[in-house]
Amino acid sequence: MLFQVRMDVNIPLDMPVEKANEIKAVEKAYSQELQAKGTWRHIWRITGQYSNISIFDVESNEDLHNILQGLPLYPYMNIEVMALNRHPSSIRDNDS
Template sequence: MLFHVKMTVNIPLDLDKDYVNELKATEKALSQKLQQEGKWTHIWRIVGKYENISIFNVNSATEMHEILMSLPLYPYMAIEITSLCQHYSSVKDEEIQVNP
């Protein structure tokens, strides 16, 4: 299943800087692992904002939910998610399933 996910990060300004840096480093490592596994297939920054647009390719909505909940910065995110499916006019087979 493909998902379009917009993540907006809102870290409180009074949060300990060392803790925030640790969260960011852990988040980066997890996101890169998920990219290498083929589950987080695309990630783009939104210019001038602490936001990204990502495409995930996972086996189920439950797996997508679990991935988002596992992100270290999840408690500080506003997330908009849209399930995607193949368009009838597409000449490409973009809806590829991740191996379980």
């Protein structure tokens, strides 16, 4: 199942820089592991914002939910999820 996920990050301004940097480093490693597995297919930064648009390929809604809750920055995010389905007018035979 493919999902588009928008993640807006809002780290508290009073969080110590060292703690924020540590969380970001763990987040980066977690996301890159999922990218290497093909679960986190794409990630794009939204220009001018601390936000991204990502594409996930997972087995179920619950799988995506668990992945998102596992993000170290999850407590500081607003997340919007949109399920994706192949469009009948697409000229592509696959998701590439």
